[in-house]
Amino acid sequence: MGHHDSNLALPRFACPDWWERLCQGLPPMADVPINEEKAAKALAFFNRMRLPDIPGNPPMSVACGEWFKDVLVAFLASEDPETYQPVVWELLCMVPKKNSKSTYVAALALTALYMEDAPNRQMLLVGPSQNISERCFDQAQGMIRLDPILDSIFLVQDHLKTVTRRQTGTKLEVKTFDTSIVTGEIPVLTIIDELHELGKKARAAAVMQQIRGGGITKQRGRVLMITTQSDESPAGIWKIELDKARAIRDGRGGSNPIMLPVLYEFPAELQRSQDFWRARTNWHLVLPNLGLSIDEQALVDDYENNGRVTKHTEQIWASQHLNIEIGVGLSAGWLGAQYWDDCVEAGLSLDELIERSEVAVQGIDGGGLDDLFAEAVIGRCRETGRWLHWARAFAHPEVFEERKEIAPRLLNFAEHGDLIQLKDEDTSGDVRGVAETAARLLAAGLLPEQGAVGVDTTNSAAIQFQMFGKGITYEQLVVVGQDWRLSPAIWGMERMLKQGTFRHCGQPLMSWTVGNAKPEIKGSAVRITKEVAGKAKIDPLMATFNAFMLMLRDPVAAGPGAFEYTGM
Structure with a gap:
């Protein structure tokens, strides 16, 4: 079928022509070997179920899109012709809103329960919230009630949110995701609806490991994940699974992946092209x-009346209805975010910045203990005159407590080394860390004699103490005016990013932060504030603006040996 004719065997589940397939109206997934008898049995059962919440209760045979039947067959009837073992142990389907996901998934779960011959096993249908999991259960229960034959096959226990196949005693339990959903043995099948919501839950990764059986037992659980894109940039377990699925689809998933990816999305470069996805003639490609x-x-009316109202509503609409990934195709407003990804300088690090710069300044954005504390360094390259940027954040334990919804994301940044997790007893680790960075710039002779380190508050006694201890002078440490007064940095950085003269290290921490910025324009000024960003963090970006304000003064380095640094 198309892409298997080439002599070069593709890695398993790789689908390099996924975009061509979408353009032809086919599911964007690799072909898998199928047990035809099993497939016919699964389809016959699935097709007879009727939609409980549509007038006339049409059966799946006419009401369900072919694309989902392909997914169902691949998941329930794949088989290795030599070992007779399933090939597809896991499947991740990302499909936009309103594609009847929850209804189809309920029908798939009942089909799986009917196909499972092993006695007294457990299957789970998991929703991220009470109302999503209850909706799945109501759909399943509604389908059984509409069909006397299904009623004789399944026992429904409403109070337990459980459906049991009478003949085998195997149960399908509908649950809301939490850390105690897996008790005892590993479920033979777990279906997770709206996986992206779990990106906001701190312990989700540990629970996924339990569901998968931790890789230890002989018995493997099968996992089907179905979801829309998230309405903020992907994080936590959702980011991990989405990255893995894309890697497998693109042939970079290792030799024996077990997850079949089915991702209804535009290629990244078309997600970035707002003209492309705003053109409704392209919408059908991701709406099976x-x-x-x-x-x-x-859909068009909804976009015109609700989606297009503001940048922010459009962002959420496009993520939900077209699977546009936030942080790639859209940011909620700051223009600089659109050009951010194009300004990555490969291999740039703080060391290289120091090596290449003729002058450098540091910006600091200090917050309370439940906030991130951030620093940014901007250097001017002596060869090209371009501005080079690096940033880092510090987080006290309180941040992970107070901001549980962003904790998984912060842990990702910590793994990258862009965020330092401070221990409980280490209350001054952040101010010490930024002072050490300043000391490095000082020792390299890169700091100007005045306006070298810009802080956002006058409440900087702790910062002052550490900085002065490292040899930074009173003239070098300055308070940078905030709010409207940062307008020159906000606009100046937009322009430099668009021109490609502002270069950065491509740190995931910064990409997230930049995507969180929501500017407010007032008269002839602009402000980007933490109040508007809400729970999402922008501290490293604010630190960057502080450094930017100092670079706008066109500073000259004082040179090495201008200050005595005794290495306190």
Whole structure:
């Protein structure tokens, strides 16, 4: 079928022509070997189920898109012709909103329960919240009630949110995701609806490991994940699974992946092209249920009346209805974010910045204990005159307590080394860390004699103490005016990013922060504030603006030996 004709065997589940397939109206997934008898049995059962919440209760045979039947067959009937073992142990399907996900998933779960011959096993259908998991259960229960034959096959216990296949005693339990969903043995099958929501839950990765059996037992659980894109940039377990799925799809997933990716999305470069995805003639490519559960005119009306109202509403609309990844195709407003990814300088680090710069300044954004503390360094390259940027953040334990929804994301940054996790007893680790950076710039002779380190508050006694201890002078440490007074930095940086003259290390921490910035324009000024960013963090970006303000003064380095640094 198309891409298997080439002599070069592709890695398993790789689908390099996924975009061509989408353009032809086919599911964006690799072909897998199928046990035809099993497939026919699964489809016959699935097709007879009726939609409980649609007038006339049409059966799946006419109401369900072909794309989902392909997913169902790949997941429930894949088989290695030599070992007779399933090939697809896991499947991740990302499909936009309103493609009848929850209904189809409920029907798939009942089909799996019917196909499972092993006695007294456990299956889970998991939703990230009470109302999503209850909706899945209601759909399953509704389908059984509409069909006397299904009623004789399954016992429904409403109070337990459980469906049991009478003949085998195997149960399908509908649960809300939490750390105690897996008790005892590993479920033979777990279906997770709206996986992206779990990116905000701190312990999700540990629970996923339990569901998968931790890789220790002989018995493997099968896992089907189905979700829309998240309405903020991917984080936590959602980012991990999405990255893995894309790698497998693109042939970079190792030799024996067990997850089949089915991702309805535009290629990254087309997600970045706002003209492309705003053109409604392209929407059908990622909406496999158009004409079934999705009425095109209603979708257009919804976009015109709700989606387009502001940058922010458009961002959420596009992420949900077109799977545009936030941070790639859209940011909620700051223009600089659109050009950010294009300004990565490969291999740039703080060391290289120091090596290449003729002058450098540091910006610091200090917060309370439940906030990030951030620093940024901007150097001017002596060869090209371009500005080079590096940043880092510090987090006290309180941040992980107070901001549970961003904790998984912060841990990702800590793994990258862009965020330092401070221990409870280490209350001054952040101010010490930024002073050490300043000392490095000082020792390299890169700091100007005045306006070398810009801080955001006058409340900087702790910073002063550490800085002066490292040999930074009173003239070098300055308070940078905040709010509207940062307008020159906000606009100046936009312009430099667009021109490609502001270069940075490509740190995930910064990409996230830049995507969180939401500017407010007032008269002839602009402000980007923490209040507007809400729970999302922008501290490293604010530290960057502080450094930017100092670089706008066109500083000259004092040179080595201008200050005595005794290495306190």
